[in-house]
Amino acid sequence: MVLHIPFDNSYAQLGSGFFTKQSPEPAIAPSLIAFNLPLADLLQVTGNDRAEMAEVFSGKQIPAGADPLAQAYAGHQFGNFNPQLGDGRALLLGEVLGRDGKRYDIQLKGSGRTPYSRQGDGKAWLGPVLREYVISEAMHALGVPTTRTLAAVATGETVWREGGLPGAVLTRVASSHLRVGTFQYFAARGETEALKKLTAYAIQRHYPQARGALELLRAVRDAQAGLIAAWMSVGFIHGVMNTDNCSISGETIDYGPCAFMDQYRADQVFSSIDRMGRYAFANQPKIAVWNLAQLATALIQQLDNPQEAVEEATAIIHAMPSLIEVEWLRLFRRKIGLETIATGDLELISDLLQVMSEGEADFTNIFRALAEGTAVEQFKDPTGFEAWQSRWMKRRQVEQNAEAIMQASNPVYIPRNHKIEEMIGTAVAGDFTLFERMGQVLQTPYVEQDGAEDLRRPPEPNEVVRATFCGT
Known part of the structure; x- marks a missing residue:
């Protein structure tokens, strides 16, 4: 069956100042590693010719209806503003309307140089793609x-890179690739009309209930607050929360130096380029607030009386920490089997995290073991945990469905860092077995699966991943 992608492009209509149109660099000898059939069905992408899919999703062949372009944006990188970044190794092929009625971007990553590549080659190697x-x-x-x-x-x-590595291209799907940095790009240039145009487009695409720039700011705040709390609940550390990696749709974007915690540490950092711990696990909420403040600074420049909007924008931003905390508390209550609300819940959860930190306990396995009744076995010295457990058991007496809540809220499996590294190593050697197996098991992470014990196991001391790296 011939590959068909039902493109319905809108971003390309905004005008040349928003992007640069260009074609991807043709791959030499593309071969398909993986194709996500359930996602393809959602996007109404059809076709089963693997050779054709390899050509299209490597950039060698441009499909009918595509309108390839590299998006322009700016961004704060580790707190330092760069007025021009942009898609240095990515091209937006176009957009589709999914079966769910939502609009999605289809983007190639690693398809070659663009005007925004600076000194880079615009390519990706196999490891970051997988x-x-x-x-x-x-x-x-x-x-x-x-x-x-x-x-x-x-x-x-x-x-x-440091040496020769096998090249690859990833096809990323997003609700959009609009970032805080996209708004900063036009604000920094004083291009008010373009900023208004972008704001109207963002509202229409993501938050049609919003009326104007400040309501857009409030909607992005709420989406980002929910996202950060969700990250924390699964022990995820993004690693590079620059404003150009902060999506206004509230989706996680850019899986460069990210990682999941093994042993719980609030100050855990994996990113090799985050030498000061700016984006450490516990810092993620306040960085999200900082990023939102940068969006506010950009958005209010389009208003007739920007000084008058500062007070309202400030109030929107100042409400964000409490919104994150409320959602964080809701998610962590569920992780310990609580649906009801009691005054001491924050202290109870915080004390568990402290016990986990002192006991060097595995974040994912402790919470799952609570659901399975085996948490005490996770500690070399269970004294601190046993004291906490007696408080917890008393608190959960009022709950009717604690076990079911915990089972549904605590995954058995996460993409463990040492298994990701092992998977990349075997794939580079030509064996994609672990890549395929991890993909299969992680489709249902809340269900224990036979034969997947190794994907649940924390790393041995010689397997611990201490640093992760950007794929550029």
Whole structure:
């Protein structure tokens, strides 16, 4: 069956100042590694010719209806503003309307240089492509808002980083690729009309109930607050929360130096480029607030009386920490089997996290073990936990469905860092068995599966991943 993608493009109509149109660089010898059939069905993408899919999703062949373009945006990177970033190794092929009535971007990552590549080659190597495929789809299955992956293709090329590595292209699907940095791009240039145009487009596409720039700000705040709380509930550390990686749709975007915690530590950092801990696990809520403040600064510049809007924008931003805390508390209550609300719940949860930190306990396995009644076995010295457990058992006496709530709220499986590294290593050697197996198991992360014990196991001391790296 011939590949058909029902493109219905809207971003390309905004005008040349928003992007640069260009074609991807043709891959030398593309071969399809993986194709996400359930996602393809949602997007109404049809076809089963693997050779054709390899050509299309590597950039060698441009499908009918596509309108390839590299988007322009700016961004704060580790707190430092860069007025021009943009898609340096990505091209938006176009958009489709899914079976659910929602609009989705289809974007190639690693398809070659663009005007925004600066000194980069615009390519991706196999490791980050497989990493994003597995983690983004796992996040979706965990119930965390996220961009997703439609396809992974090997290009047959060698990509040069520290040495030669096999090249690949990822096809990313997103509700959009509008970022805080997209608004900053036009605000920094004083291009007020373009900023108004972008704001109207964002409202129409994502938040049609919003009336104007400040209501858009409030809607993005609420979406981001929910996202950050969801990250924290599964022990996810994004690693590079720059404003150009902050999606206004409230989806997780950019799976570069991200990781899931093994042992619980509030100050845990994995990203090799985050030397000061700016984006550590516990810092993610306040960085989300900081990013929202940058969006507010950009948005109010289009208003007739921006100074008058500062007070309202400030109030919107200042409400964000409490919104994150409320959602965080709701999710963590469920992780310990609570649906009712009591005054001491925050202290109870915080004390458990402290016990876990002191006992070097595995974040994912402790919460799942609570559901299974085996948590005490997770500690070398269970004294602190046993004291906490007696308080918890007393608190949960009023709950009717504690076990079921915990089973549904605590995954058995996450994309463990050491297994991701092992998966990349075997794939580079030509064996995709672990990649395929992880993808299969992580489709249902809340259900224990026979033969998947190794995907649940924390790393041995010699397997611990201490640093993760951006794929550029």
